[in-house]
Amino acid sequence: MPPSVQPMVPLVLSAYTLVTANGRGVGPVLDALRERRSALKLCDFEDVALKTYIGRVVGLEEFSLDRELRPFDCRNNRLAWLGLQQDGFMAAAAEAKQRYGAHRIAVVMGTSTSGILETEHAYRERDPRTDALPGWYVPRYRYTHNMFSLGHFVRTCLGLKGPALVISTACSSSAKVFATAARLMQAGLCDAAIVGGVDSLCLTTLYGFSALQLLSTGPCRPCDEDRDGLSLGEAAGYALLESSDRIGGRGTVALLGYGESTDGYHMSHPHPEGAGAMRAIRDSLTRARLRPEQVEYVNLHGTATVANDSVEDKAVYGLFGARPACSSTKGWTGHTLGAAGITEAVISALCLTHGLMPGTLNCRRADPSLKCRILRENQTGSLSCVLSNIFGFGGNNCSLVLGKL
Amino acid sequence: MEIAIRGVGLLAPGLIGWDTGRAVLAGVCPFQPGAVPDPDAMMLPANERRRSSDCVRWAVQVAQEAMAQSGLDPRDLPTVFASSGGEMGVFDKLCRALAAPERAVSPTLFHQSVHNAAAGYWGIATAGQQSSTALSCYDDSFAAGLLEAITVVCVEQCPVLLVAYDLAVPTPLSQARRITTGFAVALVLAPSTDASSMVMRIRLEDCADEPSGLEHPVLEAVRIDNPAARSLPLLNAIAAGGQQIVRLGLLESQQLMVEVGPCRL
Numbered sequence: 001m002p003p004s005v006q007p008m009v010p011l012v013l014s015a016y017t018l019v020t021a022n023g024r025g026v027g028p029v030l031d032a033l034r035e036r037r038s039a040l041k042l043c044d045f046e047d048v049a050l051k052t053y054i055g056r057v058v059g060l061e062e063f064s065l066d067r068e069l070r071p072f073d074c075r076n077n078r079l080a081w082l083g084l085q086q087d088g089f090m091a092a093a094a095e096a097k098q099r100y101g102a103h104r105i106a107v108v109m110g111t112s113t114s115g116i117l118e119t120e121h122a123y124r125e126r127d128p129r130t131d132a133l134p135g136w137y138v139p140r141y142r143y144t145h146n147m148f149s150l151g152h153f154v155r156t157c158l159g160l161k162g163p164a165l166v167i168s169t170a171c172s173s174s175a176k177v178f179a180t181a182a183r184l185m186q187a188g189l190c191d192a193a194i195v196g197g198v199d200s201l202c203l204t205t206l207y208g209f210s211a212l213q214l215l216s217t218g219p220c221r222p223c224d225e226d227r228d229g230l231s232l233g234e235a236a237g238y239a240l241l242e243s244s245d246r247i248g249g250r251g252t253v254a255l256l257g258y259g260e261s262t263d264g265y266h267m268s269h270p271h272p273e274g275a276g277a278m279r280a281i282r283d284s285l286t287r288a289r290l291r292p293e294q295v296e297y298v299n300l301h302g303t304a305t306v307a308n309d310s311v312e313d314k315a316v317y318g319l320f321g322a323r324p325a326c327s328s329t330k331g332w333t334g335h336t337l338g339a340a341g342i343t344e345a346v347i348s349a350l351c352l353t354h355g356l357m358p359g360t361l362n363c364r365r366a367d368p369s370l371k372c373r374i375l376r377e378n379q380t381g382s383l384s385c386v387l388s389n390i391f392g393f394g395g396n397n398c399s400l401v402l403g404k405l
Numbered sequence: 406m407e408i409a410i411r412g413v414g415l416l417a418p419g420l421i422g423w424d425t426g427r428a429v430l431a432g433v434c435p436f437q438p439g440a441v442p443d444p445d446a447m448m449l450p451a452n453e454r455r456r457s458s459d460c461v462r463w464a465v466q467v468a469q470e471a472m473a474q475s476g477l478d479p480r481d482l483p484t485v486f487a488s489s490g491g492e493m494g495v496f497d498k499l500c501r502a503l504a505a506p507e508r509a510v511s512p513t514l515f516h517q518s519v520h521n522a523a524a525g526y527w528g529i530a531t532a533g534q535q536s537s538t539a540l541s542c543y544d545d546s547f548a549a550g551l552l553e554a555i556t557v558v559c560v561e562q563c564p565v566l567l568v569a570y571d572l573a574v575p576t577p578l579s580q581a582r583r584i585t586t587g588f589a590v591a592l593v594l595a596p597s598t599d600a601s602s603m604v605m606r607i608r609l610e611d612c613a614d615e616p617s618g619l620e621h622p623v624l625e626a627v628r629i630d631n632p633a634a635r636s637l638p639l640l641n642a643i644a645a646g647g648q649q650i651v652r653l654g655l656l657e658s659q660q661l662m663v664e665v666g667p668c669r670l
Contacts, residue, residue, distance in 0.1 A: 001595075002481040003535065003561035103611045103658065112519065116496070119578075123500035126577060133577045141581035147491055147520055147541035161658035163609065165542045165549040168491070168520030176538060183556040187406065189609050203503045208515030260536035264480075264528040267516045276534050393516060394525025396537060 008287045010405060011182055011241040011255045012248035015092030017083060018237040018346040020333040021055035025086035029332075030350050033358045036378065038331055040219040040231050045201050052215040055233025055334030056201060057082070072153045074115035074144040080153055080198040083236030092240050093158045096192050106190040107155045107164040108181045110173030110197035112338030112392075114166075115144035117202040150198055154238075162190050168338065171301075171392030172260075173197055174237070175341025178400055179258040181241050191246075196238035199338035205232055212268060220304035220335070221362040222328035223313075223374045230303045233334025237342035239349075248405050253349045256385070256401045257288030263395025270307055270391060274315030280397040281319055281387065288401040290385065292320045295401070297357045298372075299344050299388040302328020303335050304362075310369065312389060317371040324387075327375040331361030341390045341398065348386040348402045355382050406559050406608075409601035410643060412474030414467030414568075414591035416444060417627065417634065423470060430637075430644035436623060441587060448530040456513050457526055460492050463589040464523035464570045465530060471591035477564055479531040482593070483557050484524055486539040487550025487569040489632040490582055491520040497575045523570065546571075547590070547636045548653040548661050554594055555607055564595035569633040588631040590640065603643060606664040609655070616654035639663060 017025060021039030022032035032039065040053040057079060065073040065081060084090055096105055122137035143149055151166040163184060167173050174197020181193035209215050209232065216229035244254055261283070263276035270277070285292060298320070301312055309328075316326060329347050336343050351357060359377040360366075366374040385403040413423045419438035420426035428434040444466035449457060457465075464486065472479045490496075495518045502510050516522070521539035528537055536557075542549030547569040554567040570589035574582050597604045617638035619625040628637045635653065642649040642665040653661040 001477075001563055003483055003557070003563035005561070116500075119496060119500050120503050122581075123504040126504070131577050133580050138581045141578075142543065145496075146489065146543055146582070148489070148543040148546075151541075152543065155656075161611070161656075163549070163552060163659065164656055165540045165553065167538055167540050169524070169537070169539050170519045170521055179536075180538065180553060180556075183560045184552075186560050187556045189552070189556065203508065204499060204510075204515070204518065207503060207508050207510045208512075208518070211510045211512045211515055260483075260538075261534050262525070262528040262537045264532040264534050266529065267522070267525050268512070279534055392521075393519050394521040394537075394539075395528055396521055396525065 005283045005286045007289045008182060008257060010244040012244050013239045013253050013349055014242050014247060015089055016239040016346050016349055017087035017089045018343060019057060019083045019086060020235040020343060021057055021233055022332055024082060026346065026350055030354065032332055033356060036361055038219055038361055040334055048206050050206060050210050051217050053219045053231045054201060055231065057234050071140060071143040074118045076115040076150065076198055076200040077153045079200050079234060079236045080150055083198065083238060084157055089238055093194060096240055097160065100191040102159060102161040104162055104191040105160050106162045106181060106184050106193040107151055107160055108177040108193055108195050109150045109154055110167045110177045110338050110341060111150050111199050112168060112170050112173055113199060113202050113204055114147050114149050116204050118144040120203050154194065158194065169392055169396040170394055171337050171340050172390045172396045172398040173338040173341060175390040175398035175400055176260060178255055179260050182258060185243060193241045194238060195241055197339040197342040198236040199336055200234040201232065205337060214305050216304060219362050220330055222302035222304040222330050222360050223309050223366050223370060224363045225365050225367040227304045227306060227309060229305055231334040233336045235333060235336035235339040235343045237339060237346050244405060250405055252405045253352050253402060254405050256403045257284040259283030259399045261397045265395050268393055270311040271395065272311065274311045276395055276397045277312060277315035277391055278318055280399040281315065284399040284401045290401060293323065295320065295324050295385050295387045296383055297351065297386045298324050298326040299348050299386060300326050300328040301389045301391045302330055304330060313370040313372050322371060322373045325357050325375045325379065326372045327358055327360040329358055344388045345400055345402065348388045351386055352383050352402060352404055355380050406555055407597045407604060407606045408555050408558055409595045409597040410592060410603040410605060411564060411595050412471035412593035413643065414470030416441060416463055416467050417588040418586050427644040430641045436621060449526060453526060453529055458492055458495050458517045458522060460570060460572055461523045461526045463572060463587060464568050465527055467589045467591035468527055468566060468568050471593045472566065475593040477593065480533040482564050482566045483536040484527060484566045485550050485554040486524040487546040489541055489543055489546045489571050492518050492522055493574045493578055494572065497578050544632045545655050546632045548655045551661060558594050558596060562596055564593060567592045567594060569636060571631050571633045584631050586627060586630060588633040590633055590636045602667065604666055604668060608662045609659060610662050611659055614652060616660060617651045
């Protein structure tokens, strides 16, 4: 008895925000998309000696969290805090709290590495004789590195008391938060949800992806014939989800569908035929009550690794043919890993609102073996339905359909 | 929400397998905790097993035990994996490597470090393509996993495999997160039918009552030591076989009130 996929009630994104290397808030991100300005720069993170480009959020080293937020202070939660301050998101969350009550709003966050950077630092300061970790670190693991830290932090900042959890399925983490929130709402366990994701630069991912030989030596070039790997980035993004039965007029941006799957194939390689990816996309369309030909734009996962882009092309072409415009926005932000889902969901919402389809940045010549219609230049025009794909380690896939009510 | 329990898997010191665990929890056998042998985790292909972490083998072991009882095809089931800290043993190795001058991280160590490593290996072992979620809610990770699993059962009307695990944290990380014994549990949950032999009805409540504990002082110490062992009061009720109410804490402000019974309630 496999799951039965039923159409869902659309969920309105009644507020959303995003911080990436392109800037703080959706305004700077939209400007960068329009002006085709990449935020990727030669790696200058700590003392990392890797020849690679990164999308680093400027200013995270220049402030710290204080008062009751002090125990949470680490790069990941500073970025999380910065995200909450943009685009009036705190005010929107406070209004929702007034409307529904603190116990009726869920917090569902995604991250891949949480605050592991703190543990990396602590291990450098071990006592050479006893191997003991430094005193400053010991009481702070729970609030920084533990996988729930981000959920705890956001719930504390917003004063919410409903269900909360952190999803960590590598790169798909903050796409899957939409699915979990949708189910919690459908099951009547909450009336609204704060979803989002935060992932920040750390040595684990920089040296880990380097070991896998998946880092590009230049700014990443999604879908390019000479693409040679990804560029890492960092980001924080959030959305307030409310049922379209309660809120949202015509033209409001909403989550129309989600689809989740696994490859059941390999920990760090995608399924060669994109079977899991196709299943996720198909389920997202079913939940959205849409036929493939109604999707106008596909925001690809498009990491710029040789394998991802070619397998994703097979899956997307297999379902849509060469009709919808397809592009990757990783050339702007870098691959923000556990925050990629929310990053690209917010970018998709911006595309819908402003009638923009960003052409793949840094794609000089589209790989001739790719069959999808890869957009290389920005296009403008009315847009009503976007598909966003996110695929991750462990063969974990999630597709979201966003559209206008 | 009414849910049927179709299978249970268990692995912890003195609770090796559900048959033993049920007998201990029902008071039929004494609780004699000792070292847990490295789990067979037979469903893992040999080369994947070789590359797997301890967490992965513990999780796969309890998952395959619960699945076998259910008689269901594992490829049909979405999965939920809940763990407070995930791969703490891998983080220890990784952070040691990153603290050394050469920063030599192996590709295997890196992919083992993701929170969804156990979920991913289970997917490879079963060639399953259903949805899989890996999550954390610190000490309440089991309750959060149960909440996620039952919403999938109810919304998508299908059976779901829930696995919760946390292993003993190695030194020196144990200074910052003290978990002294490993614990892994799996439940196969499904929409209830008239034929269901073990059912639970679950409500999410706003209150600050004490969550259920265990009378046995050593088992109660295990429950407090390991986030996955916060499942013990529920397992205790299942083992007892009668009708019982169990309260599982969820972030101080809420709790899951679980009514367990031998047939539809």
